[in-house]
Amino acid sequence: MPYAAAAAACAPAEHATPAAARGPTRAPPAPVLQQIVLGVAQITRYARFFDTAISFDLGFLSFLPITSLNNRAYRAISANRLPILLSTTYHEPMEPTLCHTSALEYWRSVRIGQRSFRAIEDTRPLLDEPPRKGSLAEPGPWWLERPLHVLVPHNSVRRASNEAVSHVEGGTLPPRSTLDSMNGFRVCSPELCFVQMATLWNLPKLIELGFELCGAYDLSDNSYRTCAPLTSVEKLTAYANSLDKTHGKRKAIKALRYVANGSASSRETILTMLLTLPYRMGGYGLKQPLLNHRIDLGRRERRIAGKNYLVCDLYWPEAKLDVEYDGGNHEDPEQMLKDSMRRDALVSMGITVLTVTKWQLENGGSMNAIAHTVAEHTGKRLRYVDPDFTRANRQLRRDLLGF
Structure with a gap:
């Protein structure tokens, strides 16, 4: 199916309706779905060359973004098993929550351009139901380095995978500690990410990161480009102080004494x-x-x-x-x-x-x-x-x- 025809068949949506709100939906007739899936697969080959993500709401597939597809569709396309896809019911998998170095890499990659997020008030229910092991291989941010670093609530739900490294967060996180990217994955906020990086980096590098997050420069392509700050010293300090017993809290607060905005x-x-x-x-x-x-x-x-x-x-x-x-x-x-x-x-x-x-x-x-x-x-x-x-x-x- 030609690129233009596939794009015309799929009307872009600003944000697709969550699968939980739609419920399970039986796929439409096989020939129609086969054409659409093949068209989207062809678009996927070229989508990585665009600066902005392309989102579609097909009702029954929810490709968000199309560069990642959903797990069932992706496996079916890659294995050339469209009949299985066409005869089954789609269910949205639990989305991963990026943390530590993966969250930092993500925030660095979106400094330039528009971003759309939905703040999550209560993080605990999300962490109590971590993504299945198989779903960790194809989360939304296809451009991030593997293994991805994801957040889980306790050791019993850690996932062993070449695609992901689990980090345990057993405490209660403040509201808005994670954000829904609206693209098939969640990400820790810049404030939580800063505290997490305090467990991995020495004090000078952590201070330097604080300047970067509160600064107006982007380093994602090894050149200087101006952009809006991701956060501020005041927000980082208030967040760190609001945490209970969390690894990295004391070191993060110490580092912030030497960080400046701007x-x-x-x-x-x-x-x-x-x-x-x-x-x-x-x-x-x-x-x-x-x-x-x-x-x-x-x-x-x-x-x-x-x-x-x-x-x-x-x-x-x-x-x-x-x-x-x-x-x-x-x-x-x-x-x-x-x-x-x-x-x-x-x-x-x-x-x-x-x-x-x-x-x-x-x-x-x-x-x-x-x-x-x-x-x-x-x-x-x-x-x-x-x-x-x-x-x-x-x-x-x-x-x-x-x-």
Whole structure:
């Protein structure tokens, strides 16, 4: 069946009606269903090249999204056993709840574009009926790495599978800890995911993740793209404090002391962490700046900059100090002119501007000099003690920069 014909035969639905609401439905006549299933199967071959998911509500099949199909249809198509599919009744399987690294991978993959979720108030009934072992092989997010990490309530219902790793969550989770993706699977919220990652990662990497979740940058395709924050420091802190005895809670709360909202890139995050983490963790213990803070310009400064406002990467308002990370092309004449106009406008307002390049960030000696300069402007005297600080600083740089 041609692609266009299959698409025309299936009217797109914003959200398909849950199978539980429809109840079991007997399949229509075999020839009709066979054509539709084959058409959807053909579309599936090309669907992975689209940026957005394609959803259909066929009433009796509920392909959500078509890239995953439902388990019975998928197995029937792959095994060329359409008669079995056509003669049986469809029942929706229990959907898996993604957690830990799978939840994080999912949230990173949907930073760009529109998302539609249904918050789940009470998670416990979902976890008490975990998905069948066979259903773990084909959950909705086909693009995520295997094995998938899924949440279960206790050891007796853990599933041993090459496709999935079970994580036990025996406590009572707060409302809205999981979200229904409306695409055949559920996912732990960014707040719960952060606490879960605290059980897997060391403190610096967890802090870096906090900046990412509360920041405005996307790393899903190894390039920087702006996007809306998934959460905030305030939401993460409130959620962690609301948990009962949960693995990762204490470490998550500790990490959040050093996280700030508003980072615009991973390098801004690293620069902020190097300057502000305490000595024992390898940072310079400086006061945390405001990230990507808006400065409204006066009439004179607007003429200089050609803009009504400017945004400072790392801004200390008491010291009127702006530290800019510049990882771009320094030889671009147009960009050099814009940077000069920007700097002149800020200087006109009494703001000091320091620029940190990619090379300086990656060089330990240069970063030490920058830290002392920032400390001088902010009235902070650095009192770290060697060799302990140097060892901690080198380890922090390895954790964040990889060398």
